[in-house]
Amino acid sequence: MASPSQLLQFIDQNADKFIGRLGEAVAIPSISGDATRRPDVFKMSAWLDGQLKSLGVTTKLMDLGKHVMDGQELPLPPAILGRIGDDPKKKTVLVYGHYDVQPANKSDGWDTEPFQLVIDEKTGRLIGRGSTDDKGPILGWLNVLEAHKALGLELPVNMRFCFEGMEENGSEGLDDLIKSEVAKGKDGWFDGVDCVCISDNYWLNSRTPCITYGLRGLVYFKLTVSGPARDLHSGVFGRMVHEPMTDLIQLMSKLVASDGTILVPGVDDMVSIADAEEKQIYEKLDYSVKDVEDAVGAPITLSDDKVEVIMGRMRMPSLSLHGIEGAFYGAGAKTVIPASVSGKFSIRIVPPQTPEKIEPLVVQYVQQEFAKLKSKNTLKIENLHDGRPWLADYKHWNYEAARRATEAIYKRAPDLTREGGSIPVTLTFAESLGVNVLLLPMGRGDDGAHSTNEKLDRSNFIEGSKLLGTYLYEVAAINA
Amino acid sequence: MASPSQLLQFIDQNADKFIGRLGEAVAIPSISGDATRRPDVFKMSAWLDGQLKSLGVTTKLMDLGKHVMDGQELPLPPAILGRIGDDPKKKTVLVYGHYDVQPANKSDGWDTEPFQLVIDEKTGRLIGRGSTDDKGPILGWLNVLEAHKALGLELPVNMRFCFEGMEENGSEGLDDLIKSEVAKGKDGWFDGVDCVCISDNYWLNSRTPCITYGLRGLVYFKLTVSGPARDLHSGVFGRMVHEPMTDLIQLMSKLVASDGTILVPGVDDMVSIADAEEKQIYEKLDYSVKDVEDAVGAPITLSDDKVEVIMGRMRMPSLSLHGIEGAFYGAGAKTVIPASVSGKFSIRIVPPQTPEKIEPLVVQYVQQEFAKLKSKNTLKIENLHDGRPWLADYKHWNYEAARRATEAIYKRAPDLTREGGSIPVTLTFAESLGVNVLLLPMGRGDDGAHSTNEKLDRSNFIEGSKLLGTYLYEVAAINA
Numbered sequence: 001m002a003s004p005s006q007l008l009q010f011i012d013q014n015a016d017k018f019i020g021r022l023g024e025a026v027a028i029p030s031i032s033g034d035a036t037r038r039p040d041v042f043k044m045s046a047w048l049d050g051q052l053k054s055l056g057v058t059t060k061l062m063d064l065g066k067h068v069m070d071g072q073e074l075p076l077p078p079a080i081l082g083r084i085g086d087d088p089k090k091k092t093v094l095v096y097g098h099y100d101v102q103p104a105n106k107s108d109g110w111d112t113e114p115f116q117l118v119i120d121e122k123t124g125r126l127i128g129r130g131s132t133d134d135k136g137p138i139l140g141w142l143n144v145l146e147a148h149k150a151l152g153l154e155l156p157v158n159m160r161f162c163f164e165g166m167e168e169n170g171s172e173g174l175d176d177l178i179k180s181e182v183a184k185g186k187d188g189w190f191d192g193v194d195c196v197c198i199s200d201n202y203w204l205n206s207r208t209p210c211i212t213y214g215l216r217g218l219v220y221f222k223l224t225v226s227g228p229a230r231d232l233h234s235g236v237f238g239r240m241v242h243e244p245m246t247d248l249i250q251l252m253s254k255l256v257a258s259d260g261t262i263l264v265p266g267v268d269d270m271v272s273i274a275d276a277e278e279k280q281i282y283e284k285l286d287y288s289v290k291d292v293e294d295a296v297g298a299p300i301t302l303s304d305d306k307v308e309v310i311m312g313r314m315r316m317p318s319l320s321l322h323g324i325e326g327a328f329y330g331a332g333a334k335t336v337i338p339a340s341v342s343g344k345f346s347i348r349i350v351p352p353q354t355p356e357k358i359e360p361l362v363v364q365y366v367q368q369e370f371a372k373l374k375s376k377n378t379l380k381i382e383n384l385h386d387g388r389p390w391l392a393d394y395k396h397w398n399y400e401a402a403r404r405a406t407e408a409i410y411k412r413a414p415d416l417t418r419e420g421g422s423i424p425v426t427l428t429f430a431e432s433l434g435v436n437v438l439l440l441p442m443g444r445g446d447d448g449a450h451s452t453n454e455k456l457d458r459s460n461f462i463e464g465s466k467l468l469g470t471y472l473y474e475v476a477a478i479n480a
Numbered sequence: 481m482a483s484p485s486q487l488l489q490f491i492d493q494n495a496d497k498f499i500g501r502l503g504e505a506v507a508i509p510s511i512s513g514d515a516t517r518r519p520d521v522f523k524m525s526a527w528l529d530g531q532l533k534s535l536g537v538t539t540k541l542m543d544l545g546k547h548v549m550d551g552q553e554l555p556l557p558p559a560i561l562g563r564i565g566d567d568p569k570k571k572t573v574l575v576y577g578h579y580d581v582q583p584a585n586k587s588d589g590w591d592t593e594p595f596q597l598v599i600d601e602k603t604g605r606l607i608g609r610g611s612t613d614d615k616g617p618i619l620g621w622l623n624v625l626e627a628h629k630a631l632g633l634e635l636p637v638n639m640r641f642c643f644e645g646m647e648e649n650g651s652e653g654l655d656d657l658i659k660s661e662v663a664k665g666k667d668g669w670f671d672g673v674d675c676v677c678i679s680d681n682y683w684l685n686s687r688t689p690c691i692t693y694g695l696r697g698l699v700y701f702k703l704t705v706s707g708p709a710r711d712l713h714s715g716v717f718g719r720m721v722h723e724p725m726t727d728l729i730q731l732m733s734k735l736v737a738s739d740g741t742i743l744v745p746g747v748d749d750m751v752s753i754a755d756a757e758e759k760q761i762y763e764k765l766d767y768s769v770k771d772v773e774d775a776v777g778a779p780i781t782l783s784d785d786k787v788e789v790i791m792g793r794m795r796m797p798s799l800s801l802h803g804i805e806g807a808f809y810g811a812g813a814k815t816v817i818p819a820s821v822s823g824k825f826s827i828r829i830v831p832p833q834t835p836e837k838i839e840p841l842v843v844q845y846v847q848q849e850f851a852k853l854k855s856k857n858t859l860k861i862e863n864l865h866d867g868r869p870w871l872a873d874y875k876h877w878n879y880e881a882a883r884r885a886t887e888a889i890y891k892r893a894p895d896l897t898r899e900g901g902s903i904p905v906t907l908t909f910a911e912s913l914g915v916n917v918l919l920l921p922m923g924r925g926d927d928g929a930h931s932t933n934e935k936l937d938r939s940n941f942i943e944g945s946k947l948l949g950t951y952l953y954e955v956a957a958i959n960a
Contacts, residue, residue: 216715220813229777233930235696235901238798238828239740240772240789242780245801246736253733256726258853260719292720297709300721300856309720318718320817321725325810328803328824333700333864335826337800344808346815348718373738376780384813421715 003408003470010147011469015462018143019126021051022461023117025099025135026128032077032100032169035070041077041165044099048138048163049080055145057082057161060189064166064173076173077165081181081189084145085158091475092158094193094433096425097138097200098167101130102450109452125455132443132456137199137468138163140442140461144469156476160193167200167425175428182432194480195398196429196437197471199464203444204417208286209410209467211402212439214314214418215426216348217389219355221362222325223251225370226340227377234335242375244341245327251379252343254369256319260302260312262347266361267317270353274315282310285415295445314418318348344384348420355386390427390437391418398436401474408474409467440471483888483950490627491949495942498623499606501531502941503597505579505615506608512557512580512649515550521557521645524579528618528643529560535625537562537641540669544646544653556653557645561661561669564625565638571955572638574673574913576905577618577680578647581610582930589932605935612923612936617679617948618643620922620941624949636956640673647680647905655908662912674960675878676909676917677951679944684897686926688766689890689947691882692919694794694898695906696828697869699835701842702805703731705850706820707857714815722855724821725807731859732823734849736799740782740792742827746841747797750833754795762790765895775925794898798828824864828900835866870907870917871898878916881954888954889947920951 011018030044031037045061052059061078068074077100085092104114112118117128126136141161148155166172181188203210225244232241254263262268274282289306293299301309312318325342328334349358363381370379392399394416406414423439430437442464448454491498510524511517525541532539541558548554557580565572584594592598597608606616621641628635646652661668683690705724712721734743742748754762769786773779781789792798805822808814829838843861850859872879874896886894903919910917922944928934 218715218815220815222813227776227778227780232776233901234798234800234802234826235698235828235899236793237772237776238800238900239792239796240781240900241776242738242740242782243800245803246740247738249729249732249801250738252729258722258727258730258855260722260726292717296707296712296717296721298707298856300707302720302722312719313716316719318714320714320718320723320815321729321807322714322814322816323725323808323818324804325808327801327809329805329807329809331805333702333824333826334802335698335700335800336802338803344813346714346813348715375738376778419715420718420720421713 003473004153006151007147007153007469008466010151011143011462011465018139018465019119019458019461021142022126022131022136022139025139026117026130027115029115029129030100030165031103032166034103035072035074038074041100045078045080045165048099051142052080052082052161055142055149057084057145062177064177067172079174079177080161080163082161083159083189085155087158090157091194091480092160092192093472093475094160094162094190094196094429095141096162096196096198096429097141098134098164099138100165100168101133101135102168104129111453124458126458126461127453127455129454131454132447133449133454134167134200136456136461137442137464140199140465140468143465144472147469156473160190171425174425178428178432190433193433193435195435195475196433197440198423198426198437199440199442199468200423201419201439201441202447202449203441204285204287204415205291206444206446208412208415209406210415210417210441211399211406212417212419212441213392213394213399215390215422216350216420217353217355217387218346218348218422219358219386220346220384222342222344222382222384223248223366224340224342224380225377228337228339231339232337234337237337242377243337244377245338247370247373247375247377248324248341248343250373251366251369252321252345255345256321260318262317262319264362264365267347267358270357271315271317271350274311279307281416282307282314285310285417287415313420315350317350317353318420319345321345350389351391354388359383387422387424388427390430392430392437396436397478397480398438398475401478402438402440402471404474405467405471408470409463440467483953484633486631487627487633487949488946490631491623491942491945498619498945499599499938499941501622502606502611502616502619505619506597506610507595509595509609510580510645511583512646514583515552515554518554521580525558525560525645528579531622532560532562532641535622535629537564537625542657544657547652559654559657560641560643562641563639563669565635567638570637571674571960572640572672573952573955574640574642574670574676574909575621576642576676576678576909577621578614578644579618580645580648581613581615582648584609591933599938604938606938606941607933607935609934611934612927613929613934614647614680616936616941617922617944620679620945620948623945624952627949636953640670651905654905658908658912670913673913673915675915675955676913677920678903678906678917679920679922679948680903681899681919681921682927682929683921683924684765684767684895685771686924688892688895689886690895690897690921691879691886692897692899692921693872693874693879695870695902696830696900697833697835697867698826698828698902699838699866700826700864702822702824702862702864703728703846704820704822704860704862705857708817708819711819712817714817717817722857723817724857725818727850727853727855727857728804728821728823730853731846731849732801732825735825736801740798742797742799744842744845747827747838750837751795751797751830754791759787761896762787762794765790765897793900795830797830797833798900799825801825830869831871834868839863867902867904868907870910872910872917876916877958877960878918878955881958882918882920882951884954885947885950888950889943920947
């Protein structure tokens with residue numbers, strides 16, 4: 001079942017109006033990580049709630065309680081739950097998005113005012129904070145709803161909505177809300193959901209649409225080596241005592257090799273070798289070594305082989321050393337022996353790895369390596385936070401629907417990608433609801449989601465709105 | 481020739497007056513490292529110049545030009561050169577000290593106002609910034625001069641003075657001044673100097689006086705590994721690219737072992753093994769493993785053998801890893817791949833090591849180790865600053881005079897020490913003048929020179945003044 005041509009026409013005809021609405025959304029600086037902007041996050045929730053209601057969606061603002069930020073207690077922005085359609089003959093699609101944004105100041109290096117949507121007619125870019133992350137995609141759904149309402153069309157599926165206002169700041173309270181709604185069964189907002197669609201990631205490049213079926217998990221470690229009671233002068237105590245930095249650097253050097261190999265025994269081994277079918281997915285991706293070099297700004301890929309490089313992000317664990325707390329970090333030359341230093345590193349993990357499997361391997365190995373140093377300093381190992389990886393069945397009808405919709409709108413097969421980062425709510429939906437979750441991005445890889453001059457291409461907003469609408473029709477049509 | 485008993489009596493009788501003068505000096509917050517205090521440094525130079533003049537010393541304030549600090553151009557505090565006595569039959573002793581001090585605020589953790597000398601009657605401590613570093617020792621010389629003037633005694637030697645006001649901030653301009661004065665020959669202030677005495681270090685402990693004949697030098701390195709054009713997200717790029725932190729940590733781990741061994745080939749090897757005579761010096765020192773443990777606040781010495789531990793500071797090179805610039809250093813968990821990171825480390829060097837011999841060994845080794853990593857990142861090695869080690873002939877009559885003076889005043893033989901840090905002016909005097917330089921400390925190892933609650937024990941100030949005076953008589957008496 002193709003989407004009705006009126007739908008696509010309507011979106012085209014109302015493009016300017018839709019962009020105007022995106023401008024309204026961008027104009028509300030709903031920065032969840034800035035305590036002084038908390039009222040704007042609430043303002044944004046009210047604006048979005050109003051839009052949904054006006055388009056026929058039944059909503060409820062869910063109070064998530066309070067939290068402490070920058071030393072003050074603040075109310076958490078509400079999660080907006082919504083529902084439209086209750087036809088038992090139709091499938092039910094749950095849509096997630098977030099209405100909060102990253103901080104932005106013109107002085108950070110923006111070329112334009114970040115909270116004023118600027119339409120660059122030459123490039124077709126819609127520039128403004130939140131344009132692509134994640135107000136554009138949310139408004140894509142609104143555009144679909146508006147088209148149906150205006151055209152008097154019935155939606156092909158029942159829809160459920162879950163929009164939050166704390167995604168850029170840890171999604172506080174959301175996991176508990178989702179779990180408690182699921183626990184309510186028939187009385188919960190998510191009863192009867194057949195699949196989930198999240199539009200909060202990006203194409204691999206700026207050319208080819210993609211659908212995403214995997215995310216890496218994470219285990220973040222802090223290794224603290226402590227010795228003297230206070231910082232020492234290297235002139236006075238150098239070569240008299242065990243120096244914590246010396247021990248910590250030895251330990252950190254045992255974690256990962258320059259070629260990316262994780263040296264903690266058992267971690268890399270836990271991951272299966274990619275088979276031919278899987279490798280073919282990577283081979284087919286519209287993504288080259290040159291794309292990576294362009295993205296990072298230097299020719300520093302670990303391999304010159306495209307598939308190897310792609311597999312490094314998409315299906316291999318990675319270990320990154322982030323820095324050291326407690327050591328000298330300023331400019332210039334200070335001759336300090338720091339008393340206590342904490343090395344920070346994290347391991348991005350992939351199935352079948354879980355934090356529960358990885359943590360003991362790391363702890364045991366680091367302790368063994370520390371014992372070898374025969375140091376009189378003390379070692380402490382902490383897990384600062386973690387999250388499991390997520391991998392969906394990309395042969396599921398939910399993905400098939402997205403693939404067909406992409407082909408219908410973009411006239412080409414989407415790239416099938418896994419991402420190297422994490423979107424924790426994905427896993428929460430997958431595990432709590434027990435249904436297939438799909439990541440269906442609207443924006444491009446160069447949108448600069450958390451950066452200056454964040455943008456969403458006009459064509460991605462408009463074609464992306466058509467894609468979301470068409471996806472609903474494909475879900476409805478498919479033989480599940 | 482013992483010092484006249486009137487001298488010692490006079491110092492005892494005038495102790496309170498001398499402590500009062502120390503209070504005047506401490507009350508001037510002559511912090512050379514704080515631009516807003518520069519007028520106080522000048523005030524201190526005028527105060528000291530006035531004292532010297534009133535005691536019969538011919539002085540000249542030497543303009544050292546200007547420098548830039550905290551973004552503003554400031555006049556450098558003058559060096560005060562002085563002379564008293566021109567008897568060709570007497571030896572000529574050059575005395576160095578500095579009248580500037582480290583920063584201090586009560587809020588740093590001082591129990592009393594740092595710029596108000598507090599006399600703790602119970603402990604006998606004179607507490608205040610500069611009390612021991614280095615106003616106390618300078619005032620020790622003034623006490624000796626005053627005693628001679630009041631008693632109508634002739635000084636046993638000709639004296640020359642060099643007091644600076646920038647020691648705590650790099651001694652800017654002083655080296656050039658010393659060299660240019662030496663170059664003037666007969667017309668210079670240092671003509672005819674037979675030996676130098678510097679009182680700007682400390683006893684090894686709080687019990688036993690010492691004289692010091694060696695200082696380590698230093699070479700401070702910065703290793704910068706750069707890769708991507710900007711910081712990257714470890715989720716997106718982890719295991720796709722060569723990470724600068726991974727490479728830097730590998731390099732830093734190749735520099736020094738946990739037991740203090742320097743891993744740069746040729747560095748440790750350059751230093752001879754201590755012979756029996758030298759080991760006996762360390763054996764005899766009133767300094768134990770327990771003293772080191774107390775000083776650092778933890779049982780972390782590299783060895784349980786006293787001589788081994790002492791040799792680590794006094795006659796071995798040491799390599800300390802100070803920290804990393806450019807990496808994540810804050811609290812919490814940030815998943816950044818830093819784009820460019822600079823590891824800071826320094827090597828404390830001992831004779832026959834020089835920066836000129838050490839730097840190429842380090843550069844070559846680090847480059848070799850970097851090549852082994854086969855990384856596409858780039859490496860830059862910088863020498864941020866360096867200084868040569870200094871070692872004096874402790875059998876010289878200058879040291880013999882100090883030894884005899886110590887025995888006369890403290891009724892015990894001084895410890896014969898080498899220090900692990902640097903006092904660059906020592907080497908400048910030794911090399912420019914070509915005479916023996918002696919470090920004859922007044923204060924104790926626990927004075928807290930650069931710390932909070934800096935103090936000088938009353939007995940060290942008074943007996944120390946006697947020591948300096950007696951030293952002059954022993955210099956005069958000795959058969960050079």
